[in-house]
Amino acid sequence: MNNAVNNGDDGIWSGTWVAERLGVELVGDDTLTGLLGLALRRNPKRAHLLVSNVLGKHVPQSPSVVHGHGFALGRRVRELLGAEEAAEAVVLGYAETATGLGHSVADGLGTAPYLHSTRRPVAGVAQAGGFEESHSHATSHLLLPEDPALLVGDGPLVLVDDEFSTGNTVLNTIRALHERYPRRRYVVVALVDMRSAADAGRLDDFAREIGARVDLITAASGTVRLPEGVLEKGQELVARYEAQFPAALGDVAADARFDASGARGTARQAPHDPHPEADRTGQTRPPGHISRVDLVWPRGLPDGGRHGFTPKHRARLEAALPAMTARLAEAIPDGVERVLVLGFEELMYAPLRLARELEQVVAAEVRYSTTTRSPVLAVDDPGYAIRSRIVFPAHDAPADGPGERYAYNVAGGGFDAVVAVVDSVADTRELHAPDGLLSQLAAHTPHVVLAVVPSYVPEPLYAAALSEERPAMLPEPLRGPAFSSYPPEEVGWLLQDLSDVTLEAPTEEREEAIQSGGAHYAESLPVEYQPSEQYQELFHAALETSAARIAQAVGVVTETVIAERSPRPVLVSLARAGTPVGVLMRRWAQFRHGLDLPHYAVSIVRGRGIDANALRWLAAHHDPRDVVFVDGWTGKGAITRELAAAIEEFEAGGGAAGFDAEIAVLADPGSCVRTYGTRDDFLIPSACLNSTVSGLISRTVLRADLVGPNDFHGAKFYRELAGTDVSVAFLDAVAARFPEVADAVGGAVKELLASDRTPSWEGWRAVERISEEYGIHDVNLVKPGVGETTRVLLRRVPWKILARAGAGADLDHVRLLAGQRGVPVEEVGDLPYTCVGLIHPQFTRGATGADGKAVTV
Template structure:
């Protein structure tokens, strides 16, 4: 049993948007504790963004809380399927936001794991792909090292952070079912906010395909959207202060961690993560945390910051650091992201501050800007971290990460007292 630390309740981080635009949540009373409401900075398709409090993406959270949220969903899937079907299941998570959530669900289910990716790999032929309806970056690739990773006849478990319409899930099921029909899918998310029409559309599609689709979510509800939301939100965004200013003062030192990463262990689920990989990582985590701990000596408020799709290993490192350093040290976890969101430094809004920096992993789509939210303290000194551990893979450890006033490392140096850079090997799949 994973012990979930007590997290002090906080004011609902959706009040700012509700007061100005009339958006609101309906359904489960648990929803305000799981999500806040923010505004997308540059998305003509959709004005609002649901910001999870337990995903570990935009809002720093205790790593055990993040991991346990996914593990509990995985256990519920196991109960739903029964031991025989659960033993044949495979889990597929969505990049970039749900890569660690999907991996944590796979932990709870005890299943192999793969997540979609937006990073093509030379020489690796995609097994497939699909589109995400409301994202600003829509193409998802499937790049398992084993071409038969998704070819079994057991259930496929699809994991995303939220169901808003269900169209992304439907796109995925249609694409995968066309190549490899299977009798059962299970769709998993932290929150299910679909309308009755959305639910009917997914049920009709399942009947059309001749398959079964079950759903598991932590909380169910909806979002009330005013008819004139988009133009009013765009007007509000146009007049808002982007809040990208950094504190004055000398930059913090940067120390590079030397981690004894296990040979042959993938740094995530981009190319598949097997049960054997899981055992290897669990064995290695205590020593990896012990190697990091001396670089954080004397610091009591520490953020472990992952990198876009690279969420799961930084999450688990953060959790092991919390064990190693003890209860007197406050460890939180979040990651950088592609998603442009309006920051507002107000307690009733979930994205208080933003660091905007150049993409530093030579993205194939030539996109240029990335973001780290709630890392800078803003107007509240109690939110300041006195050390930040940035975890990236080798492909992201480029001059663009280090050099220039807007480089992520240079900005992190302005908002903390110590920066530790941990670089993991970029796993290269074996190709024929």
């Protein structure tokens, strides 16, 4: 048996068996018979069942085919509506069969929020509507959107079902919704239009009745011709087979498959039978191994459309899918050739998307289908759509009480592994029981992998669902052009905008307050240095000579992160020096791997730690294990230590676990980290300037009267400096060198990954030595490295600059700034850094240097 063949074995149409015995005739073109087969079911209202080959419910199918059919229908809806109306559309899918199809249609529309009806009541969620499905075995549909306004509005409502037969379900839905939420236009979407001639005109009549336009889009159309008395004949046929092979709850043997003559096929193992299943050769094999994989589903991301699924949710899912799929692929044993991803009743879309991603990354053939409530007769005949049936107890505490559930065309399907995907509500004792779904699957495949998606709890219920009070909701990241000159996709700033607050103070006043203990450096901002024309020329010259060197370092650190930390990392740069590096790493991942990595900027303050609210936001939107903190360079390693202590404190205080405190940097001259682009101390031109090379963003601010307990740290956006902004020009100049350094990066990474990169903290020891030799006795006033020395000259009141003897062009800008400020530059022979900036601890007001500004005496 081969369940993957749409029309049965040897090209036989999978509706032949029913057609021959009941005289049912499916009239349509080849497209229709390719999409549909026929089966019989236990249902007093309709004996026959149209079985879709591309829906992913009863027949295992390629996930790309399943998603592709829905997506294509969504594209057709978008073309029908036009861009303006499509942007206002809402998509509604039908439970349980069309929940995944409807979601795929919403994907095709691109910007539409999605909601599907449900048969699972959720305590505390107000019902926004409901309707009846007259021919179904489970008739009541509930609409439970988290946002009550989701169905309010005049934009088109797109209703999606697997088949459009009598039109009763759709008319019931529209009539019920139109009374509460009237609108001008509806679009009905189905895989197949199977209306009879008598029903064909009802839709137009109904549209005139309610005064709205109703369009219909389908992939194929035809009719089912039913002979007189077919319902009774079908019921008798089903009863005869089930009487011959009586079903007991959970007894797989009772689901017996039948050959074409009605003789019993291969026996199935009953749950109470201690012996392994007998295969067709009479040989036995032990039950399959059952394991579990943690997908690390993004916190707060809905598991489907039961309560609504917005375009923002879609973007979060797209970003998280590669990492989740990688974990899933790791859980599938080597050598597996055929894999089934099995969804769960209404939970169709999340398993479908996982299956579709898995199909792209594993060598095995991947198929997708889901379990169902619908009882269907199984007959092992190539001319019948349902070849085998597994029966198991309901395991999600359904409102209608315990009962049977089914998985079709899984037994005998030749699957080496089955990945069962359920939501957490369904991860119950019944699921794991001896007669439960997992054990039943293990009777038919060597490997069963369970993946559990957290059942989404709507926002109004969070407070009741959590044992402690829910923290205040944090805002979404700030993005350009409203905040920063970077394009919005390059970085999201987990900061609050303090642009309208006066925070700047003269450099000498800030230095006195900081050293006297009267204020923390993060409570104010230095006046932004305005570079002279000469200094700007120096910046551009330095960029021209060092762009390729920086590009190679960017490539090395990014490839190291992807190889060792996460295949799809979430880049979190330490604002603001780390932010240009984070953007460049994101650009390298796009250039080399086609990855669209998330990138955020957060605040970390020496002595105060990292912004805990930013960590909470990241944990709510991403797997902390994928987060990689990024900075420009290391000096003595103070921020490295600060971050490690802050992460430890965050977790000890009940924050999400899993953040890796090691920073990835472009340059690690202090030998403080394992993940770096280079350990050379060279000029990184972004260190030459302040906000004008960092998206026009100030350094971050943490002051109690401005930053509350539920606020992000603050920063300013210097819009007025746009005329001298080189932020994007800097990025473009470096990224332009990516192609020419690509080969060198590959070799460097290979060598780096094989080397011992254990931090030696050489820089820290050098700083301690310099602090004592120069009588400073405070390592915080020793700023090693080109980048930190530049910061001293731009922001602080420097005492002197130590320069390694023989240092060349890397120090041109340092010498220029030092000359402008009257600061002596002292050449030193034994210096592990290219230069070191010193701030004297005995700062006094009144003394001035050559530039007329206060200096240390």
